[in-house]
Amino acid sequence: MSATPLHYQTVAELSAALAAGSLTSVALTEAVIARTRAVEDRVQAFNSYDAEDALAQARASDARRAVGQALGPLDGIPVGLKDVIAVKDQPLTASSKMLANFVSPYDATVTTKLREAGVVLWGRLNMDEFAMGSSTENSATKPTANPYDLTRIPGGSSGGSAAALAAGEAPATLGSDTGGSIRQPAALCGVVGLKPTYGLVSRYGLIAYASSLDQIGPFGRTVEDVAILLQAIAGHDERDSTSFKTPIPDYRAALSAPRGRPLRIGIPKEYFGEGLDPEVGAAVQSAIDFYKSQGAEVREVSLPHTQYALSAYYIIATAEASSNLARYDGVRYGHRSAEAENILDLYFKSRAEGFGSEVKRRIILGTYVLSSGYYDAYYGRAQKVRTLIRQDFIDAYRDVDVILTPTSPTPAFKRGEKTEDPLAMYLADIYTIGVNLAGLPAISVPCGFTRSGLPIGLQLIGQPFSEADLLSAAHLYDRAHDWAKRTPNL
Numbered sequence: 001m002s003a004t005p006l007h008y009q010t011v012a013e014l015s016a017a018l019a020a021g022s023l024t025s026v027a028l029t030e031a032v033i034a035r036t037r038a039v040e041d042r043v044q045a046f047n048s049y050d051a052e053d054a055l056a057q058a059r060a061s062d063a064r065r066a067v068g069q070a071l072g073p074l075d076g077i078p079v080g081l082k083d084v085i086a087v088k089d090q091p092l093t094a095s096s097k098m099l100a101n102f103v104s105p106y107d108a109t110v111t112t113k114l115r116e117a118g119v120v121l122w123g124r125l126n127m128d129e130f131a132m133g134s135s136t137e138n139s140a141t142k143p144t145a146n147p148y149d150l151t152r153i154p155g156g157s158s159g160g161s162a163a164a165l166a167a168g169e170a171p172a173t174l175g176s177d178t179g180g181s182i183r184q185p186a187a188l189c190g191v192v193g194l195k196p197t198y199g200l201v202s203r204y205g206l207i208a209y210a211s212s213l214d215q216i217g218p219f220g221r222t223v224e225d226v227a228i229l230l231q232a233i234a235g236h237d238e239r240d241s242t243s244f245k246t247p248i249p250d251y252r253a254a255l256s257a258p259r260g261r262p263l264r265i266g267i268p269k270e271y272f273g274e275g276l277d278p279e280v281g282a283a284v285q286s287a288i289d290f291y292k293s294q295g296a297e298v299r300e301v302s303l304p305h306t307q308y309a310l311s312a313y314y315i316i317a318t319a320e321a322s323s324n325l326a327r328y329d330g331v332r333y334g335h336r337s338a339e340a341e342n343i344l345d346l347y348f349k350s351r352a353e354g355f356g357s358e359v360k361r362r363i364i365l366g367t368y369v370l371s372s373g374y375y376d377a378y379y380g381r382a383q384k385v386r387t388l389i390r391q392d393f394i395d396a397y398r399d400v401d402v403i404l405t406p407t408s409p410t411p412a413f414k415r416g417e418k419t420e421d422p423l424a425m426y427l428a429d430i431y432t433i434g435v436n437l438a439g440l441p442a443i444s445v446p447c448g449f450t451r452s453g454l455p456i457g458l459q460l461i462g463q464p465f466s467e468a469d470l471l472s473a474a475h476l477y478d479r480a481h482d483w484a485k486r487t488p489n490l
Helices: 011-020 025-043 051-066 109-116 159-166 183-189 223-233 278-293 304-327 343-354 357-370 375-396 422-429 433-438 467-478
Strands: 046-048 078-082 120-125 172-177 192-195 215-220 264-268 297-301 402-406 442-449 455-461
Touching (some): 011 025, 011 223, 025 051, 025 078, 025 120, 025 159, 046 159, 051 120, 078 159, 109 120, 109 223, 120 159, 159 172, 159 183, 159 215, 172 192, 172 223, 183 192, 183 455, 192 223, 192 467, 215 223, 223 442, 223 467, 264 278, 278 297, 278 402, 278 442, 278 455, 278 467, 304 375, 304 433, 357 375, 375 433, 402 467, 442 467, 455 467
Parallel strands (some): 078 120, 078 172, 264 297, 264 402
Antiparallel strands (some): 046 120, 192 215, 192 442, 402 455
């Protein structure tokens, strides 16, 4: 068995040990629970967890293995879920006062798929409220810390998912990505995070932020781990009208499948200019040089409408948020004000008390851009820009297989550094939002550390439903480097 502590081993390593009989799911789950109890007061990645329920799932997994009925490579492995993905009979809060006491009556489709794979469902992970933020400071419960520097943010909105994995509190996690909410925290916490093609993974049971942008995806220590998780959660779902019918290949096998011709990598000139931290730029350039050394053809491409992506994204996302969050009115479920005197008062006070400041800001902005007289000037134009951004990617892919960029313009910043400047916070997503607007798959892979020990990530962007090729390209870099073996000093 590996000398690496159980809580820092990869899913692939743990799966092999379980299959060989040298490890039990109960022993693994106990190790994860012990690790969580040891560091959670400092990292604060979880909103809640149920240790007894996790151990019961682990015992069921061991019982299946004992009679030769293991359900696959994930059977018996604990996986944490962002607190925006429904798990039956577990809290579902979206890190908001609005849903502070809500317990989900059903499973999300990805939850059902994980159960079918034998996963030990492990805890509800902290996040920016209703997935609105880039630092996990907007959580109504608590801010999550970056395991590599507890004074810094882990990224967001899936900060709890990335931090829990980096800190050894879960071997793998799921998050959601609306404008970079998987990839950016993965980069800042030194782990791998994949945002799949829009429609590849069902959104049924995901609390909606911006329905045309949201996508559930996996976090892992390695690209191989992410491939294993994606295999379990991908696939068409009739309960999700945006789910796409497409064949699901063997993603893990594709990692080492021979390539018929050299990998062609595009470097967009728009992503390497002003605002990029020098240490981040140097680390990403080193990764580009590695690909060249492996025979990849690297060429410059242009995504000319990138400069408009941030503006278009925040118009479209807030407009959809305004519509989606209208359902939280204090009537059917969620927070209900005790001070209301009539029905109108109930609406106003319940929403005022239940939503945090960032959520209110985005609802107000979204309502404004959808209002009479402004719809065409803002929302209509943003949708046209979205089409242009998608066309930029389509044009680039005529000459390249994948596009390589930094994931985040800077390493993790200090907690509180940008909370008073929302626009500065929004710029943290500058390299990731175009992917969501275009509906493309993208992965963040660790590619180094700053001199002060903070993780850096590179982003690879693939063509629609080309996750097998994207994972293969990412794995080429990931397997040749030992960034996954670096762990925080907690």
